[in-house]
Amino acid sequence: MxxxxxxxxxxxxxxxxxxxxxxxxxxxxxxxxxxxxxxxxxxxxxxxxxxxxxxxxxxxxxxxxxxxxxxxxxxxxxxxxxxxxxxxxxxxxxxxxxxxxxxxxxxxxxVAAPAAPEIAPLSQPEPAAPDTAVAVATNSEPAKRFFDFSRRRIAFASVAGLAILCTAVAAWMLRPGLIFARGPTSIAMMPIADASNDPLVAQMAAEVSGRLTDGLAKIENIRVLAPETGAAKADFVVKGELQKSEQAWTIRTRMTEAATGEVKWTASYSVALTDTDLPMQQSRLAAGVGHALAVRVNELLNADASSAAKSKVVIEQATAHIKQTSPERFQAAQAMLEKALAEDPDNVELQVALAALLMRGVQMAWLSGPEREAAEIKAEAMLQQTLRARPNYIPAHEAYCRFLNATNQFRASLVACAKALSFDPWNGIALYHVGLAQIQTGRFEDALATFMQADRFDTPQVSRWTWKIGAGWANMLMGRAEDAVPWLLKSIAITSASGRTHMLLAAAYQQMGRIEEARAAMDKGMELRPGSTYHNVPTPRKNSSPIYIEATERIMQLMVAAGLPAS
CATH class of the missing domain: 1.10.10.10 (Winged helix-like DNA-binding domain superfamily/Winged helix DNA-binding domain)
Structure with missing residues (x-):
């Protein structure tokens, strides 16, 4: 202890x-x-x-x-x-x-004194105390105590041994699984194959295999088996091939059910040769298929075919509505999901979708004060209900992580996001929200490292602009305008409709003395976010660190100097 x-x-x-x-x-x-x-x-x-x-x-x-x-x-x-x-x-x-x-x-x-002890792996078993240590009790009647205790140990050992024997016999007669709980789902990760006989491709395949295996080993509710012996014992077997063209690396993977040979999942992922260095290419290849594999395994372990069939069409229709961002479409999507949930109140997919939609309405300021409070209470209740029903369900943990961040519960958000990552270590959305919570708690260096980790994984690609703006924001909070600009420009190149990104870019240019560029960036930000002022651009400061508040004030002053209205 x-x-x-x-x-x-x-x-x-x-x-x-x-x-x-x-x-x-x-x-x-x-x-x-x-x-x-x-x-x-x-x-x-x-x-x-x-x-x-x-x-x-x-x-x-x-x-x-x-x-x-x-x-x-x-x-x-x-x-x-x-x-x-x-x-x-x-x-x-x-x-x-x-x-x-x-x-x-x-x-x-x-512990005796703070002399430098040697570090050792924690997997090393601790030495058991020798039996003779039992004799060191008190000075009165040591022999009697020793033999009395030994007799009790012998009797206890006899009873325990008999119990173990009976349990083993019963387990054999009634088949394993009726007495002993089944272990976690096991996956045999076979080495990524290379059919080109190119040493470079072979080395790349080995590196990607290692990264993919390491990532799978972090998932809380599965067990990764060694390829040499695991294929015959595993529930699922994952195989893949890596190919190299003049433009890109492409990895193709599939997972089969070991008992039946049925293909349960396939995926392919490509990384351009010119975009990044070799370690980044390895990371993105492993993450590209690893993220999809983690999501698929989680779906299989949380499968509810009837529930999924009922909710899929409704969720797709609601999502199609909300992609065209407007308060009216938000209300239409909300009505669809609430109607479907009233007909199937225990449907976890619908609960998660509606909770996420309500938080979208809160963050877009489409709800009034009382409506906002009611939406937050309803979203939290639904997500907690879902997590009780499916404690290992990635979408529920991811949605709860985002909810806690949106409601400024940053410490709780870090825990919830870490839980989502324990089932999908390549989850870029969860990493992004970890970074946001770290920013709000004043841990800017940690946040930058988290956003850069999300960028190394780049999954899902649709969200890549978010961790790029996050990296730019973290750099700006630390006063590093020159480091922030490339990240912000990359974010704008992916998603140019975010006014906040342009405003951060304006602040960075202003700090660097590039006044005309700062004005142009602010004009674009104001075009995208009309009505923005010094008072409504910053995020809510509830539960935020004083370090964050002070750094944000410096950025806001730069924005005002670049043309953001003071009121």
Missing amino acids: LRFSGFELDSERAELRAPDGATIRLRPKTLEILRLLAGNAGRVLSKQQLMEAAWPNVHVGEDSLFQCIREIRTALGDDKRQVVRVISGRGYLFQAEVTGAQVTEAGVTE
Whole structure:
């Protein structure tokens, strides 16, 4: 047990408990990283040490470690990064007084002094205490206590052994699965094939295979099996081929049900050779098919054929209405979904679609004060109902993550978005909302890293303009106008109808002294968002960090200088 700042890290139960006794859920790898840091409090651990200890014999990118660090800081409320500190050029330092035990090469020992203990992988089992340790009790009647206790142990062991034997026999007679719960769905990820005999393509296929396998291994409710032995035991088998043309890499993948050979999913994804460097191409190839695969697996594990059939047409019609953005079409889409939900009140797809639509109305300011409040209450109730019914359902977690961000519940949003990522680690929308919450809590560097991670994955592509504007915004909040401009221009090139992007670009140009360009950008922003002023352009400041509010004020002054009306 490690204790620090009121928290308890219980290694035996694999859980973190808050000062009020509540259990804080963390992913296994995040818990391992926290145990390593807390177990080596006062000592700087390099990123390489942490990755080798938490992912022994597995190649992972630094983004996996960064995600764990972000989750730890969120769990500890370490917004100012005073507990888990970054030591520039060296690694991470856990700066809190820790009592209980520390990690060493031999396992876990009692804390004595803050001498530098050696870091060791957490997967290494702790040595069991020898039986003779039982004899060290008190000085009175040690022999009697020892033999009395031994007799009780023998009797207990006999009863336990008999119980285990009976259970095993019953399980064999009644077939496995009736007594023992079935394990998580298993997937065998076969190496990506290359039919070209080109060493470069073969190397690329191996890299993409590794990234895809690493990503699948992060998904909470599936188990990834080794290709050598897993194909015969897995529920599903994933295979793929990689090809290279003069213009692009193309990966084609399919998933079959192992028992029947039935194809359950196929996908192809292409990445242009000229757009990015080789590591980015590898990341996007893996993410392009990995995101689609994660969504498909989640659909299969949460399948409700009758519910999906009823809701699909209605949701498509409502979505078609809302694509033409206007209050009237919003109301028409809302009426469609509410009518369908009244006829099928337990339909989770309809609940998620209506909740997302209501929040769209809130964010577009199409609802009055009382209507807005009622819409928020209704959306939250529906999403919570959906999550109770389907706790592993990606669309529900993603919608709840967005809802919490839209209602300025930033800490809760970080948790909800992390949950969505635990079922789809390539989910760019969830990453974007993580970045937004980090911005509002004043963690601009973390936000920039998150937006750049979303850009490395680039899934789904329809949302790529959002994390590009996010990266530009984060840079502007840190006063880096020159770094912000390329991101904002890329966002505008994808989606030119966002007035906010043009206004941020105007602020960046103004800071750089490019006054005419700043004026032109602001004029375009005002054209797209008529009626905008200094007072209604900033996002609501409820629950926002003072650091964020101060940085936003600097940007707003630049916008006013570029032509944004003061009132």
